[in-house]
Amino acid sequence: MAGPYKALTYINLPVIEKNFAPGEEISEDDLDAANQTAEDIATLVSGGALGGMDDDINPQNIIPSPNMPTISSVVASAQEVVAQMTEAGEDIPPELQAVADLDYTPVTSGDAAVGGDTSA
Numbered sequence: 001m002a003g004p005y006k007a008l009t010y011i012n013l014p015v016i017e018k019n020f021a022p023g024e025e026i027s028e029d030d031l032d033a034a035n036q037t038a039e040d041i042a043t044l045v046s047g048g049a050l051g052g053m054d055d056d057i058n059p060q061n062i063i064p065s066p067n068m069p070t071i072s073s074v075v076a077s078a079q080e081v082v083a084q085m086t087e088a089g090e091d092i093p094p095e096l097q098a099v100a101d102l103d104y105t106p107v108t109s110g111d112a113a114v115g116g117d118t119s120a
Helices: 028-033 038-046 071-087 094-100
Strands: 005-007 011-013 018-020
Touching: 011 028, 071 094
Parallel strands: none
Antiparallel strands: 011 018
Protein backbone atom coordinates (compact mmCIF):
# COMPACT_ATOMS: atom_id res chain seq x y z
CA MET A 1 0.00 0.00 0.00
CA ALA A 2 1.44 3.34 -1.02
CA GLY A 3 0.70 6.64 0.72
CA PRO A 4 -0.80 8.94 1.54
CA TYR A 5 -2.19 7.13 4.52
CA LYS A 6 -4.96 7.89 6.99
CA ALA A 7 -4.61 7.49 10.74
CA LEU A 8 -7.31 5.06 11.88
CA THR A 9 -6.44 5.61 15.55
CA TYR A 10 -4.20 8.02 17.43
CA ILE A 11 -0.63 7.73 16.15
CA ASN A 12 2.57 9.34 17.41
CA LEU A 13 5.47 9.14 15.01
CA PRO A 14 8.81 8.78 16.78
CA VAL A 15 11.83 10.93 15.92
CA ILE A 16 9.68 13.78 14.58
CA GLU A 17 7.29 13.52 17.58
CA LYS A 18 4.27 14.35 15.47
CA ASN A 19 0.78 13.28 16.57
CA PHE A 20 -2.07 12.30 14.28
CA ALA A 21 -5.73 11.95 15.27
CA PRO A 22 -8.09 9.46 13.60
CA GLY A 23 -8.91 10.65 10.09
CA GLU A 24 -5.82 12.79 9.60
CA GLU A 25 -3.61 12.24 6.58
CA ILE A 26 -0.07 10.95 7.12
CA SER A 27 2.27 11.54 4.21
CA GLU A 28 5.07 9.25 3.14
CA ASP A 29 7.44 12.15 3.89
CA ASP A 30 6.32 12.12 7.54
CA LEU A 31 6.78 8.35 7.73
CA ASP A 32 10.24 8.61 6.13
CA ALA A 33 11.24 11.43 8.51
CA ALA A 34 10.15 9.23 11.44
CA ASN A 35 12.43 6.44 10.15
CA GLN A 36 9.51 4.10 9.52
CA THR A 37 10.53 1.21 7.28
CA ALA A 38 8.24 -0.58 4.85
CA GLU A 39 7.96 -3.34 7.46
CA ASP A 40 6.97 -0.79 10.16
CA ILE A 41 4.32 0.66 7.87
CA ALA A 42 3.00 -2.81 7.02
CA THR A 43 2.75 -3.57 10.75
CA LEU A 44 0.77 -0.34 11.35
CA VAL A 45 -1.55 -1.21 8.45
CA SER A 46 -2.08 -4.83 9.52
CA GLY A 47 -2.64 -3.71 13.12
CA GLY A 48 -5.40 -1.33 12.04
CA ALA A 49 -3.64 1.89 13.08
CA LEU A 50 -2.93 3.07 9.55
CA GLY A 51 -4.96 2.69 6.40
CA GLY A 52 -5.79 4.09 3.01
CA MET A 53 -7.67 7.33 2.56
CA ASP A 54 -10.89 5.38 1.82
CA ASP A 55 -10.67 3.16 4.91
CA ASP A 56 -13.22 3.65 7.68
CA ILE A 57 -12.23 4.77 11.15
CA ASN A 58 -13.37 2.44 13.92
CA PRO A 59 -15.91 4.50 15.93
CA GLN A 60 -14.32 3.45 19.23
CA ASN A 61 -11.17 5.34 18.19
CA ILE A 62 -13.00 8.64 17.95
CA ILE A 63 -13.06 10.69 21.14
CA PRO A 64 -16.38 12.53 21.50
CA SER A 65 -16.32 16.29 21.44
CA PRO A 66 -16.93 17.83 24.88
CA ASN A 67 -19.89 19.80 23.53
CA MET A 68 -21.68 16.75 22.14
CA PRO A 69 -25.02 16.10 23.83
CA THR A 70 -25.12 13.45 26.51
CA ILE A 71 -27.99 11.06 27.16
CA SER A 72 -28.98 12.99 30.27
CA SER A 73 -28.94 16.35 28.43
CA VAL A 74 -31.12 14.93 25.63
CA VAL A 75 -33.62 13.54 28.17
CA ALA A 76 -33.68 16.87 30.05
CA SER A 77 -34.21 18.81 26.80
CA ALA A 78 -37.04 16.47 25.79
CA GLN A 79 -38.67 16.95 29.18
CA GLU A 80 -38.48 20.74 28.78
CA VAL A 81 -40.01 20.62 25.30
CA VAL A 82 -42.81 18.31 26.49
CA ALA A 83 -43.56 20.70 29.35
CA GLN A 84 -43.68 23.67 26.94
CA MET A 85 -45.87 21.81 24.46
CA THR A 86 -48.22 20.63 27.23
CA GLU A 87 -48.53 24.19 28.53
CA ALA A 88 -49.30 25.42 25.00
CA GLY A 89 -51.90 22.66 24.55
CA GLU A 90 -50.07 21.10 21.61
CA ASP A 91 -50.02 17.42 20.69
CA ILE A 92 -46.81 15.74 21.77
CA PRO A 93 -45.22 13.35 19.25
CA PRO A 94 -44.91 9.84 20.71
CA GLU A 95 -41.16 9.72 19.97
CA LEU A 96 -40.57 12.91 21.96
CA GLN A 97 -42.72 11.65 24.84
CA ALA A 98 -40.80 8.36 24.87
CA VAL A 99 -37.47 10.19 25.26
CA ALA A 100 -38.91 12.50 27.94
CA ASP A 101 -40.21 9.48 29.86
CA LEU A 102 -36.79 7.84 30.06
CA ASP A 103 -35.58 7.41 33.62
CA TYR A 104 -31.92 7.99 32.92
CA THR A 105 -29.64 7.89 35.94
CA PRO A 106 -25.92 7.36 35.34
CA VAL A 107 -24.60 4.32 37.16
CA THR A 108 -21.26 4.51 38.93
CA SER A 109 -19.32 1.49 40.05
CA GLY A 110 -18.02 2.99 43.27
CA ASP A 111 -14.51 2.29 42.04
CA ALA A 112 -12.37 5.22 43.07
CA ALA A 113 -9.83 4.24 40.40
CA VAL A 114 -7.01 4.01 42.88
CA GLY A 115 -3.87 2.03 42.22
CA GLY A 116 -2.77 -0.95 44.20
CA ASP A 117 -4.28 -4.23 45.22
CA THR A 118 -6.79 -3.70 48.01
CA SER A 119 -7.29 -7.43 48.47
CA ALA A 120 -3.66 -8.07 49.46
